[in-house]
Amino acid sequence: MERKRADLIADAIEELILDGTFDDGDRLDEVQLAERFNVSRTPIREALQRLILSGLVEQLPRRGVFVRQPGPVELIEMFEVMAELEAVCARLAASRISDAALAQLRAINERCRTATEAQDADGNYDQNDLFHATLYAQTGNAFLEQECLRLQRRLRPFRRLQLRWRGRMAQSVAEHDAILAAIEAGDGDQAGNLLRQHVAVQGEKFHRLMSSLKPAAE
Amino acid sequence: MERKRADLIADAIEELILDGTFDDGDRLDEVQLAERFNVSRTPIREALQRLILSGLVEQLPRRGVFVRQPGPVELIEMFEVMAELEAVCARLAASRISDAALAQLRAINERCRTATEAQDADGNYDQNDLFHATLYAQTGNAFLEQECLRLQRRLRPFRRLQLRWRGRMAQSVAEHDAILAAIEAGDGDQAGNLLRQHVAVQGEKFHRLMSSLKPAAE
DNA sequence: AAATCCATTCTTGTATACAAAGAATTTGAC
DNA sequence: GTCAAATTCTTTGTATACAAGAATGGATTT
Missing domain, CATH: 1.20.120.530 (GntR ligand-binding domain-like)
Structure with missing residues (x-):
């Protein structure tokens, strides 16, 4: 009952963070992720938004989103x-x-x-x-x-x-x-x-x- | 410390819902909102995502997002x-x-x-x-x-x-x-x-x- | 040599164009 | 006249193009 590609991607990225592929402080590059999942930046950005709201990553305006493992x-x-x-x-x-x-x-x-x-x-x-x-x-x-x-x-x-x-x-x-x-x-x-x-x-x-x-x- | 236009719009839409401009069950039309705020659909969609995550509205896949006042x-x-x-x-x-x-x-x-x-x-x-x-x-x-x-x-x-x-x-x-x-x-x-x-x-x-x-x- | 300023470049944020999936309406058959 | 199917039309989801802000690097000046 997943809604769209962006949701699957959000789960996938979350998994990548939790299993350590992305470490604390790493920047999640939109274009890299886009080519990794073979989609455009749009669904990637939607997925990142979900992660931002869930608190798993942090967004610095105009800077990008960064993995933010809780201390x-x-x-x-x-x-x-x-x-x-x-x-x-x-x-x-x-x-x-x-x-x-x-x-x-x-x-x-x-x-x-x-x-x-x-x-x-x-x-x-x-x-x-x-x-x-x-x-x-x-x-x-x-x-x-x-x-x-x-x-x-x-x-x-x-x-x-x-x-x-x-x-x-x-x-x-x-x-x-x-x-x-x-x-x-x-x-x-x-x-x-x-x-x-x-x-x-x-x-x-x-x-x-x-x-x-x-x-x-x- | 607002991040971008989409954030301001999210707050604005939230306000519109809470003050009753949009009622329970109303569909939030992306293009209508876009022209109302004089932006494209992109920031509108980002704003709506925030509201979806916060539980204030509900998204039916391929159908749109609807105001969802708690019963x-x-x-x-x-x-x-x-x-x-x-x-x-x-x-x-x-x-x-x-x-x-x-x-x-x-x-x-x-x-x-x-x-x-x-x-x-x-x-x-x-x-x-x-x-x-x-x-x-x-x-x-x-x-x-x-x-x-x-x-x-x-x-x-x-x-x-x-x-x-x-x-x-x-x-x-x-x-x-x-x-x-x-x-x-x-x-x-x-x-x-x-x-x-x-x-x-x-x-x-x-x-x-x-x-x-x-x-x-x- | 170090620091600052300017320019280039890279990345995010926004707009628009395109595609696909539902919804609705119209047309045809019974 | 009504029901159903097909086509059209609306709307979401995705891709791409464009703009603006930030970082980096080099050059110039002190």
Whole structure:
């Protein structure tokens, strides 16, 4: 249901940024991209606009658009917002979730557990995202759901990094268990606090990862 | 610091939508807009893209872009998210705010009170927005601040409506007082709950306004 | 030799021309 | 007279041409 060429290109460029083909600070040359995708500059410019609005790149007037990877500070901030948003989701979902959806969440977390035991990082990753997305849907607030999905998507590449932490996957599954228990008990505040911690720890781990890397770079 | 013509046009079109020149469901004709602003279709299309991304208009592929005012349900949802976001702001600000900023908030609320006593709805409205924006800035989280400002901006025209409620302005000032007291006491949870209620009541009042208008329209 | 100014060139921003996809209208057949 | 199909016409999406602003390089001057 993609709309037009420009949308496909936007996704493609986003992919190129996220997988490191374009690095932080790189200028995205319109004509280069145009010949790379075999289109004119027009759809390229439309695609870039989308990326500008999403915050992935920055535009300096009359200068061009530049890749703008969030710095450590901004990342911490984004993780904090994500943690708070998810806490809201958990609290709302605790009073609004259906039995069917609760069962579904349990099933997803079981697949998380299976993937963890099989040391399947990719499987764990996918099911983990699905777990959270399913929870968003159970807030009964479609707007909130969309906002959460937007931020989740933005943080995806960074979340992926911290999966490498030893024992993190198993810990994550256990935290999901606790969150589910709180939701099932209808304790929204407890569910919210648990989920906030669950997400915030990702930000902290990421922060420590960054700190351990930065000194070497500078 | 506007970037180019397209940005000015985007703001102008947004204004035209918000002030009712373009109604819900209207198609925004590129050529009409082009001659209205005395530019070619290119900057118009760029401007429309911005509005599409912001959610103010909707694009049907190969059909055009249409004004898409949020329905009652979506509005309720947006107010709920705003309330939760502001609650987070209050909670965070309670532990991070500076004395200077706290004094500033008090000053702003005093101007709110003055405006209220003078029956100055516009003044109250402006100071009220400033009060909330100042609070966002005190979360120490620039990303959160930006997200809040974005949503605040989106809800602005609807918030304005509920100012007409008799006694609402005075009530609002009183609620600000209570929120400030909680922040000053460092009670983040209390401040959050108060602010959530403070914003949520706007959504509810708006809902009731909509309900009282809709039956006549259908 | 260094700095500044001017010119050239490169890149973005805008206009226009072209193509393709829907929508609408008209014409033909039943 | 009505329904359907085809053609035309409108409108979006894309390409290209043009204009204006910024960067870079060289030359000249101090």
